[in-house]
Amino acid sequence: GCGGDSGNDDGKITMGFAQVGAESGWRTANTKDIQEAAKAAGIELKFSDAQQKQENQIKAIRSYIAQKVDIIAFSPVVESGWDQVLKEAKDAEIPVILTDRAVDSQDTSLYETFIGSDFVLEGKKAGEWLVADAKAAPGPVNVIQLEGNTGSAPANDRKAGFAEAIKADPKIKIVASQDAEFTRAKGKEVMEALFKAHPEANVLYAHNDDMGLGAIEAIEAAGKKPGVDIKIITVDAVKDGMTALADGKINFIVECSPLLGNQLMDLAKQVLDGKEVPKRVLTEETTFTQEQAKAALPDRKY
Amino acid sequence: MNRFSTLTRHRLFWPAAALVLLLCSNLFFSADFFAIRLQDGHLYGSLIDILRGSTPLVLVALGMTLVIATAGIDLSVGSVIAIVGAVACLRISNLPDQNSVGGVLAAVGVALGVALVLGLWNGILVAVVGIQPIIATLILLVGGRGIAQLITDGQIINVRSDPYRTIGAGYWLTIPVAVIIAAVVVAATVLFTRRTALGLLIESVGSSPTASRLAGIQARRLTLIVYVFAAFCAGVAGLIISSNISSADGNNAGNLIELDAILAVVIGGTALTGGRFSIAGSVLGAVLIQALNVTIYTTGIPNNVTLLFKAVVVVVLCLAQSPAFRAKVFRGRRRKSVEVAA
Amino acid sequence: MTSVTTEPRIDRPKVARARRYGVNSRYVPVLATLVLLCLMYGIGVANYEGFSDTQIVLNIFIDNAHLLTVAIGMTFVILSGGIDLSVGAVLALGTVIAAALLRAGWSPLLVIVVVLAVGALIGLAQGAIIHFFDIQPFIATLAGMFTARGLAHLISTKSIPITDEFWKTTATDRIHFGGFRLSPSAMLAIGIAIVAALALAYTRFGRNTYAVGGNQQSAALMGLPVGRTRIGVYTLSGLCAALGGILYSFETPTGYSLTAQGMELDAIAAVVIGGTLLSGGSGFLVGTVLGVLVLGLIQTIITFQGTLSSWWTKIVIGGLLFAFILLQRIVTRREP
């Protein structure tokens, strides 16, 4: 670590934040929260949008280094390929905090800490709920899975975590699993087709709320009751998802909160104050059942 | 035999054959794939899904067909879709009563008006300023997405409006409204281009701009009309997409649809170099692409193989359509038939 | 009917002089791009502190070495009257193959050879399909794009880190001259640009590319090897894209199947901004280099601006692009 004396003379902390892009509502909420938290914490935020391109993010980080910001935070587009630029930051004695997504660097001294969710764990939580829920089920449990963009880290991990958890019960089987690109429109379209091809399905697991919400429309159009005929598990817990959960259309949501701004700012201050911070900070996240959702919904910001 | 060979030589034979083949292949995975029943007072079945699901692409491909016929291209359709959806949903969500038909119609009108303006922008850049179409529309592809996000503030705007929902998810006389809308727009376009001289003049401008100018055709005005029309079609598609899910997703709506639309147009037999165009072909191409998507879902092709599968289908289809390929592969047979004739 | 051909010789006036637009009309678009680029740079310098550093320009080369390489291949394809949508996917495939093979312990040299060969092969296949079976380039290369990206997915849907020493040193290496630095990748890309420019101007392949782009039918009737040229440009483009993949993996040492989405549009934009006509047969490689610089400069301005929100980033990029193209059009404008 290094002292808070580096950088601007006015004593105000400057943070460079390199965001992935604005590919989803989740992401923009994340951006907004960080911006607001920075303002509240009196930290000057330099923000850049990489438009989903790793090279742009690297560029942005380099420019932060050149501008001698006090601390850099970023959500990596990809897990790998960061060693070089992180080393540059380290050489410039600028601490780096990773948000939301991890990197796979061997050398963990390259960054101070990671704050974000564990996608595998999210998948696991979803799977565990299903395993518990399926205990009561008389027959086989056939799951349709709506995946996020092929190749993206949340899709990979939420799929893997879920698969691992449902191993516990041989009754549970994934009968179909297709890419629905994290969007509502695709969720609806894919679910329409999968539902007809697999009428035996009775559970839907969607990698995010939006796909689940789209799928609900498809299920309703098919004359079935979402949440009853088809149990639905999703990840994220955005407001729309929570509303559906409270309405009984979704059965279980694993939270993946974009609201890590305050935690990030606290961590930043700690790091700059030279305090020891844990290498990995998980965002304060929980899971919601329908009852919990009803309770939590009123003060849901996002 | 002879009749069969004239049939196979028809422009639309191969896309149609591919469509039938794709649909049939679904039967192995879902036995009642072709079943259509009445449910809750409307038609229900995979084929209906395909038709309804293809409407946005059909519309976009329709506009794209005319643009391509003038030897242009419109990359901005996806952004137009996003902006139109955003404008419509934003206005509706601000209505005191989201279910008021008048309010929804006004919102739809404003959104389509915005689409026309965007089309005019493209058209002016291409026809008046003289910028190469791919670059002229690239500007709106990039900037337009930003505008859509600006309108939605990067979030998804939800609406709860039954009249609006009808556009994309409703039914009229058991038939999906989206399909009716698309059919009407397609029919109107066919009438408009083929019953007036518009089609001929567009084809002329597309295949030889210099000769057309010297024949007195005012290419500039035509080009302008065509880009405005393409944006209009994209706008209607944008309404259908956002109404189908009762929300506007400025970040993702219509993303990359331009590629699918161009693909549909080309499969339908319109050359990217401009000139002759086939609206029926483009519609068929669009439905084919949607059928391909649905087939991928139904057959459960693993996600990491999906793209390869698409590539194979596209290549096989294009090869089957290519006279050069048939000539080269079936050369032996053709030679013989000539000898018989001689 | 009397024959005119035997009539007395007449004092013939010199014919057909000065029947041209102007001597160097061909260079006008490129010159315009250059002038506007300088103007844009000037605006950057005037507005942002630290922008005047020459290193900024060199950084554009460093950051866009892969784009430049890809755009060079694209230039050949567009000059020949075609288009190649597969480049971004081939680049991604290149990074994935490289990463996968390096992880498997292959020697770097061999890996590079394999990646280049795969790229060239994909290009070759596309070119062959386009030429022999008369498939429109847009579609053939769109299928190529699906194929390349699909293969990348097939190898790994997860990003694969590259830890190879050679890769690491090449990535971190900077070649110093004077007070300035360039990366080996950038040097390589610039070198390739020079070679490609010479090849376009001074080799038969280069001139045939122009001829085919001008009028393919005429070129065939003139007895030019149209097939070889067309297949050649796509092969070259595949090769350049694969090389772009290697350069990209130097800068961001990872192999990932989703990298470079939409890069084909960047490459096409760079070529077209550089004054090359999409209809083929007219343009220069220098233009492409300038086009890449324009895109890089826009990105740099965005970075320097530093506080743009996500959507304003896009809107500003669109706006800058618009301003640039519009000015370029006005400068090069001829007859109405």
Place this chain on the structure above:
Amino acid sequence: MGERAPILEMLGVGKVFPGVVALADVDFRLFPGEVHALMGENGAGKSTLIKVLTGVYDIDAGSIRLSDEDVRFTGPLQAQRAGISTVYQEVNLCPNLSVAENVFIGREPRTLGMIGWRQMRRRSAELLRGLDLDLDVTALLGSYSIAIQQMVAIARAVDISAKVLILDEPTSSLDASEVDQLFRVMRRLKSEGLAIVFVSHFLDQVYEIADRMTVLRNGRRVGEYTVADLPQSQLVSAMIGKDLAVLEELEEQEKPSVAALEQGKPVIAATDVARTGAIEPFSLTIHQGEVVGLAGLLGSGRTELARLLFGADKADQGSFTVAGEPVTMRGPRTAMDHGVAFCSENRRTEGVVGELTVRENIILALQAARGWSRPIPRSRQDELVEKYIAALDIRPANPDSQVRNLSGGNQQKVLLARWLITEPKLLIVDEPTRGIDVGAKAEIQKLLAQLSGDGMAVLFISAELEEVLRLSHKIAVLRDRRLVEQLDNTDEVDVDRILATIASGTTTGAGE
């Protein structure tokens, strides 16, 4: 000469296009050191024979022997390698490359694989000077007129060291002295033992240069003759199967005097119109029913003058009045709205739209004038199209065939028909008889004469001075992009007189 072995022999050649038998059982022999004319009407199959020979088209039946070896070329490249150098009908060069490159591309002088540009420029300039052309060889080919492009194509073909040289209508847009130059070169090559195939619709030229000819009719060979044995009249009947009397009729016709015509209403009057780099200021008035011929050498500015009148190019200065009203020419549409029609000399890029059908091409200008919202009813289309297909004898007489697939001469007829149906007040025709066979040429001239008799004004441009003389009431002579003189076409005026005017000219700008 006939005793020697032929260098090229085609036996029983057949070629079928969908719906058209282009060639059936055609034999063709070519001997070294001869000029062999390939004769036939438009659409007889001349160009197809050449394309089949050089591998542009697959051959459907028959065989080709070159130097006693069976050959079958898969493309022009192979034919070229085997020693056949060809100038195809229509200019087939690359307009986006420089003149020098068009001459040399494919066989550029190279050192170490790098093209020697300087040498290439020097040699191409020399080569073109050999054809009496003084061009800037670094300029883009597309910036030169069709005639010049044709000469460049010839220069390219002539320079390829070959055994066989094929020239498909090389002279269709050349004027007398260019033809002269070409023939000089052809004679030289012939004496060097080259075998030359020559296609032309100018019978005089054929009789001047050819030794032997093969006549085709409807894709079949009528016969092979030595030129000396076949008088022109017999050749014509061999080609078209009937005698040709129309031309004589035309000569007989009484022409109204210019003075009488100038009493009539002026259709268009240009005053001091000019365009930099294209043409010096000129004034020209064309009256109702008057045929004004433009005479001048290649590149003298006839086409430019015509384009200005039509608004195809914008004038820098000067003014137009149409039917007494001042008019600003904003573009072709303005001109068309005032009843001016322009039939370009460059039919391939500025004329027909190859992808469209004959019907669509014919109605295109009329439709454009009406605007897209008022389509011409189908019955009216059929009526018009049928009428002109018959009147101009367009073959195949199928209104739905693609124009691209028509023979060159037939494309020209389609173009003419396009403008005739607009019933213009002034018809500007730039080389309308380019590539048209003798019979059709006579028909077209007759038609123009008749139309002018009915009150249409015509501006007639042709490289063939006799044609200009035969039709025109008034002849405007251009030299060096300047209108130097306007002559009334009285009996004293003949080809020599015009040539003399062109040669001496009253021009002052003899600077360079």
